[in-house]
Amino acid sequence: MKMIRRAFVAIGMAALVAAAVRLRGSGGTPPQSGGWRELSGPELD
Amino acid sequence: MARVAIIGVGAVGARLARQLVSTDADEVVLRDEDRGRAEMVAQSLGERSRVDTAGLTAPLDVDVVVLAGRPRVHAKQAAALLAGGAPIVSVSDDLSDVRGLLALDRQARSLGTTVVVGAGFAPGLTCVLAAHGARLFDQVDEIHVAKAGTGGPACARQHHRSLGRMSVDWRDGDWENRTGGSGRELCWFPDPIGAQDCYRAELPDSMLLVPAFPDLRRATSRMAATRRDRLTARLPMLWPTHPEGGPGAVRVELRGQRGTARAVVVFGAMDRPAVAAGAVAAVATQFALDGVLRRQGAAGLAELVEPLPFLQELARRGVRAATFDGEATRAVRG
Numbered sequence: 001m002k003m004i005r006r007a008f009v010a011i012g013m014a015a016l017v018a019a020a021v022r023l024r025g026s027g028g029t030p031p032q033s034g035g036w037r038e039l040s041g042p043e044l045d
Numbered sequence: 046m047a048r049v050a051i052i053g054v055g056a057v058g059a060r061l062a063r064q065l066v067s068t069d070a071d072e073v074v075l076r077d078e079d080r081g082r083a084e085m086v087a088q089s090l091g092e093r094s095r096v097d098t099a100g101l102t103a104p105l106d107v108d109v110v111v112l113a114g115r116p117r118v119h120a121k122q123a124a125a126l127l128a129g130g131a132p133i134v135s136v137s138d139d140l141s142d143v144r145g146l147l148a149l150d151r152q153a154r155s156l157g158t159t160v161v162v163g164a165g166f167a168p169g170l171t172c173v174l175a176a177h178g179a180r181l182f183d184q185v186d187e188i189h190v191a192k193a194g195t196g197g198p199a200c201a202r203q204h205h206r207s208l209g210r211m212s213v214d215w216r217d218g219d220w221e222n223r224t225g226g227s228g229r230e231l232c233w234f235p236d237p238i239g240a241q242d243c244y245r246a247e248l249p250d251s252m253l254l255v256p257a258f259p260d261l262r263r264a265t266s267r268m269a270a271t272r273r274d275r276l277t278a279r280l281p282m283l284w285p286t287h288p289e290g291g292p293g294a295v296r297v298e299l300r301g302q303r304g305t306a307r308a309v310v311v312f313g314a315m316d317r318p319a320v321a322a323g324a325v326a327a328v329a330t331q332f333a334l335d336g337v338l339r340r341q342g343a344a345g346l347a348e349l350v351e352p353l354p355f356l357q358e359l360a361r362r363g364v365r366a367a368t369f370d371g372e373a374t375r376a377v378r379g
């Protein structure tokens with residue numbers, strides 16, 4: 001009985017960690033410089 | 046005298062109809078599952094539009110047919126309407142629609158007509174931006190597309206659905222399926238959308254880009270989503286959607302070889318997705334009416350149109366593309 005309870009607790013903990021990792025995701029670095037500029041003039045000629 | 050039929054007059058179809066009535070078409074024929082909605086749109090457009098009460102796939106005597114209704118029926122509708130011989134333009138961003146429409150290639154060629162696949166904001170404008178950007182490279186080997194925002198309710202439902210389904214990416218000469226909602230990447234969209242976390246989803250952009258760029262090694266597509274979107278993606282939609290959607294944006298990143306160096310170019314655009322999709326579909330329709338589509342058969346805009354005149358016409362209609370100047374790299378892309 002004790003083993004089963006421990007197994008359920010372990011599975012629950014693993015599910016919580018997996019959900020947290022999935023929601024948080026990983027990586028991603030915003031650009032450190034520069035910006036958006038509308039295409040115009042020679043770029044659209 | 047140019048006559049255009051629009052099947053489906055929701056957020057995108059209604060805007061497309063308005064553009065066509067004001068610029069390109071002498072007569073616009075409207076069909077919709079909801080006859081009342083079609084009549085309301087026709088009334089607002091004036092005497093150059095009329096409602097056709099025949100079935101959605103009943104034969105039409107027009108110069109171009111635009112499919113702008115709910116997704117997952119476009120391939121079936123196109124197959125039924127193709128026999129009429131008029132070019133067909135579809136705005137669907139549903140993967141099964143895009144697959145089904147591309148499968149009509151041989152039939153369209155044998156009939157001497159064209160099926161324009163994915164003529165919306167994304168895919169659509171993204172394909173044109175990719176084709177435009179490719180001119181700056183000797184060889185493009187990676188294209189990564191991202192989109193943020195939704196148009197009308199049908200678009201929002203499609204967005205919700207695709208986030209819970211497998212993505213289709215191109216990797217080293219083969220298609221790769223990855224879980225929707227995975228692969229977070231922070232994408233920097235044109236202002237005021239700015240930085241958004243984007244994830245894999247069942248998006249058709251790669252299916253349209255790979256045939257247009259035979260040397261492509263990698264093609265991926267992602268969509269912006271919140272944590273709530275990801276948590277509820279596999280459930281029915283729990284919240285009502287805005288009838289017109291909010292502001293949105295697209296971003297296309299190209300990587301490749303320029304001379305002896307590696308280069309990265311990023312293009313994007315910001316607009317209300319339904320407005321931009323309506324404008325892209327209107328310009329695609331105009332190209333079909335003018336007979337300037339590059340080939341017969343079924344393909345996306347990257348293959349079918351000359352990107353520069355297309356972007357010029359879009360800019361004239363108020364949808365302006367932008368480029369990102371500066372650092373736009375990240376270390377790892379899955």
